[in-house]
Amino acid sequence: MVISNRPLRFIIATLVACLPLMTFANPEVDSVKVHTEVAHETTEQSHEGAHAEPTDVKSKIKAFIGHHVLDSHDFTFFSDEVEGKHYGFSLPVILWDNGLQLFSSSEFEHGEAVAESNGNFYAINHHDGKIYKTDASGKIIEDEKTGFPENERPLDFSITKTVLSIFIAAILMVLIFAGLAKTYSKNGGIASGAGRIFEPVVLFIRDEIAIPNIGEKHYKRYMSYLLTIFFFVLFLNIFGLMPFGINVTGNLTITFALAIMTFLITNLTANKNYWGHIFWMPGVPKVMRIVLAPIELLGVIIKPFSLMIRLYANIFAGHIVLMSIIGLMFIFKSWLGSSLSFALSFALSILEILVAFLQAYIFTLLSALYFGSAVEEHHHEEAH
Incomplete structure (x- = not known):
């Protein structure tokens, strides 16, 4: 179907001409009302203190974004501010504080109440979403200089929103790839069903990431980790796009753990040629070797740090x-x-x-590059 340009231009011109008539701000009465409400809210906030709940729209949006990127002890699908109800489900709280403390996060009432377990009282800090030990009043004392809570913090092994998302991603991976492996054995090496979607990705990681960067001799040692890390990061990135406030890979502790695994595998499987290039580089004067050795050693630490920051910063931003x-x-x-x-x-x-796909690819690609440098064979040209 062909649309003439002349009627289309007329419609666009009409819409543009009508914009000033359709984009009026709030009426005068509403504006006065809004100003009155804002002034009243400001007065209430000044009486309630610095930690009062936000009441104006901008502050509410800022607080909502802050809570969205934080981990939490419950899953909230949506909330009704008028009735003060939250619709979702609670998660178990597991603490170690003079023994095992086990209770449901529903006792916190979304951070508004104090939870009691075996005579101990706990409260959730609204700034960081973490659990602190308090008295029956639930007061959290903050340092005047730093602003950090001074209350004792028990060891927290709770199943939080982040932990539950990791479990779901792990279970999905097991189900998907166990089914893919079964179809290979039944159909003579031919994938069927849902496995056909993931088989090209697996082959891409093997042929375009693992083999070119690690080499055909050693790539099989790292394929299981590369496949796991790619799909694990990918699934968690996709979860973060869902409207449930899941922000796993935008959590610095999660990306730190992933980077540490790459760091450990790289250095624990490295050959002597890898360490020789760090501490006693061939083809370099001996005096320069002493100077460059600390720099090369620092690079070993910077590599996983860059992995951690890159994934965290892109997803969080x-x-x-x-x-x-x-x-x-x-x-x-x-x-x-x-x-x-x-x-x-x-x-x-x-x-x-x-x-989401790009960050999973980059994390896997850089991990393969680090593995390849760790198992690279000695070149005879360097000896001369």
Whole structure:
């Protein structure tokens, strides 16, 4: 079907001409009401203190984004602010504090109540979402200089939202690839069913990442880890795009653990040629070897650090930007501004899907590069 340009231009020109008539701000009465409410809310906040709940729209959006990127002890699908109800499910809290303390996170009432277990009282700090030991009042004392809580913090082994997401990703991987392995054995090495979707990705990681960067002689030793880390990061990145507030790979402790595993595998499987290039580089004057050895050793530590920061920063920043753009819809209060915010957030969500795959690919590729440098064979040219 062909559409003429002349009617299309007329429609666009008409819409542009009508924009000033359709994008009026709130009426005068509403503006007065809003100013009165803001002034009243400001007065209430000044009486309630610095830790009062936000009441204006911008502060609520900022607080919501802050809670979205933090881990939590329950899954909340949506909340009703009018009735003060939260719809979701609680997760188990497992603490070690003079013995095992086990109870449901529902006792915290989304951080508004104090939980009691065997005569001990615990409260959730709203700033970091962590559990601290308190008295019956649930007061958390903060240091005046640093702002960090001074309360004792028990060892926390709770099944949080992040931990549950990791379990789900692990179970999905086991089910998917165990089924893929069964289809290979039944169909004579030919994948069937859902395995056909993942087989090209597995072959891509083997042929385009593992073999070129590690070599055909050693790549099989690392294939299980490379496949695991790729799909693990990918699934968690995809989970982060769901509207449940899951931000696993945007958590610095998670990316730190993944980077540490790459660091340990690289250095524990490295050959003597790898360590020789670090501490006593061939083809370099002896005086320069002494100078360059600490620098090369520092590079061994910087490599996993860059892995950690790259994955964390890209995913965390994506969550912040996307949630901020969505929040603009509630600030503009006009069909044009809200529509533009919605369109931009939709486009950014599509881009985040690409970023989810790209970050999993980059983490796997860099891990393969580090493994390849660790098992690289000695070159005869360097001896001369």
